[in-house]
Each structure stands twice: as C-alpha cells, then as structure tokens.
Amino acid sequence: MIYDTIISTGTTTISGCSSAELGTDTYSSFNNDALGSTDVFTYNRSISSGQREIQLEVNAQTLLQEIPITGQTTNEIIYQIKTGDFFTKTAKANILERSQLYFDSSTPAAPNSNIFYNIITGGIFVGTGEYGSSLKTSIQGRYASSYFTDYDYFLNGQKVYSGVGIGVSAGSDGTDFIPFFGVGLTYGGVVTADNKNEFKYTAYRKPVRTHSITGSGPDVFSTTGFIENRNIYYINGLQELQNAYLELYTGVSMVKRGFRAVISGDFEGSQAETNILL
Numbered sequence: 001m002i003y004d005t006i007i008s009t010g011t012t013t014i015s016g017c018s019s020a021e022l023g024t025d026t027y028s029s030f031n032n033d034a035l036g037s038t039d040v041f042t043y044n045r046s047i048s049s050g051q052r053e054i055q056l057e058v059n060a061q062t063l064l065q066e067i068p069i070t071g072q073t074t075n076e077i078i079y080q081i082k083t084g085d086f087f088t089k090t091a092k093a094n095i096l097e098r099s100q101l102y103f104d105s106s107t108p109a110a111p112n113s114n115i116f117y118n119i120i121t122g123g124i125f126v127g128t129g130e131y132g133s134s135l136k137t138s139i140q141g142r143y144a145s146s147y148f149t150d151y152d153y154f155l156n157g158q159k160v161y162s163g164v165g166i167g168v169s170a171g172s173d174g175t176d177f178i179p180f181f182g183v184g185l186t187y188g189g190v191v192t193a194d195n196k197n198e199f200k201y202t203a204y205r206k207p208v209r210t211h212s213i214t215g216s217g218p219d220v221f222s223t224t225g226f227i228e229n230r231n232i233y234y235i236n237g238l239q240e241l242q243n244a245y246l247e248l249y250t251g252v253s254m255v256k257r258g259f260r261a262v263i264s265g266d267f268e269g270s271q272a273e274t275n276i277l278l
Helices: 133-141
Strands: 003-008 036-037 040-042 056-057 061-063 069-073 075-079 102-103 114-117 124-128 151-155 158-160 165-169 178-180 200-204 210-215 231-235 260-267 270-277
Touching: 040 102, 061 158, 124 133, 133 178, 133 200, 151 165
Parallel strands: 158 165
Antiparallel strands: 003 210, 003 231, 036 040, 056 061, 056 114, 069 075, 124 200, 151 158, 151 200, 165 178, 260 270
C-alpha cells in the first residue's frame, strides 16, 4: 500500500491563514461534491469558472478536463473534445448549462458514481504517446522554470509517486527535468515501447504552500499537523472519499493510547454517540 496526503494549510507546516494575497484562501477548493441526478452532474460555478481548473474524481479515478473545440450550426453550438475526459461550457452557453459537467462518451460516469472535485488554479497539463517528454513540453508552455516537485503526476487517472511510477530523466531534477514513466529500477514505472500509446500522462501544479507526505504506512497522527477539509488523501493512487476517513485534530503533540473515549455530536442532522478504544 502507498499512502499519500496532500496538506494545503497555508505553510509547509500548518497555518489557519486564509488570504487571497498569500494564496491560502483554499477552504472551498478541495473535496467538493458534484451534485447529480440521472445523467446530469453540476459543480459550484462560483468557485471556478475556468475550463482547465477542475480535478474531477469519478469513483476515485482522476479525470482530465479539456477546453472543448466549438462549432456553430443553426441555433446550436457543437462542443468536441479529443484528449480529455470531460469539459465545461463558457458564458456562450445558457445559464443552466454553465454549471454542468459534460463527459466524453467513454467516461464511466453514472448516477450511482461517487463524483467529487478539487479546484487547481495553477494549471493542468497533459501528454500522451511516449515516456513523458510531451508532458514536459505542455508544462513548459506555461511555466518555463518549473521544477519536478512542483507537480502531482497521474497515469491514466491514477496518482503516481517519485520512485514508484514516476521519475526524472534528462539527468536532472532542476528546471530541465523531463517526467519519466518508463519501466526501470530507478523509477518503477509501467510504460514500455509496446504499451506507451495506451497511457495518458497528466500533471497538476500544486497549490502554493502545500505539504505532501508519502509512504508505505499511513500518517496516522500527522507529523506536521493539518486543518480539516484542506487535505487530499490517496491510497495506491486513488483519491479517497472524505467520508471514508476521520480528520481529528487534538491540538496536542502526544496522544495516550489504550483508553476509551466518546465522540459525540450532530452528524448530518441526527444526534450520534460512539464509544471507541484509542
């Protein structure tokens, strides 16, 4: 098992600061539910009106947003995407359509799917067809002086980690790095000359003042601290639903184990009380 926690708290450790100037006003950016009924799903247009800002999770798999190509017919605008998994519409569409998520026909989104999203304002980048050099070209088109560690990387929607699926070629992890998803002892990737056309590589630029913890064991007690609802949690590259785990911040540096404790409160409108052994 590989556990990964992305902590966006305002600094590399912890801060309650919420400032647009410092880039730390991220309380509404993570773990948002996409509301839906039948085959119509909507997102909160007030927190993102861009067309390359949504990191969408469908049943824990990360999907790629693409800016659609548009064409005009009689009383109708035609939308088309080629590489991405879904798109949103611009102000040219009517007001109801602007908040909807539109999926490619091959995207497995269904009424019973778990669909949620994070807002990524730094940029979403994609590459296909080889070992990763096209992804670097995409990144350099916007950020010429990027570093390898500035991004989170995904292979066909599954998060991969440095040394476990993704590495750096071109002999450097400086600004001339090239992401590398190939097979090898150094990187642990799965892409080969025979299957390279079957993969889509994506990179999401990390928010400022973000701290990541990755390892073979979960960071149960948080080595750096955190703020509730400002974290993204992955197991084996798949993002976990926020209601699948607890975020309990005690405010102390030591927790004594082996004693019974009661967690009680109002959970979604109903009173509940649970007796657990810590």
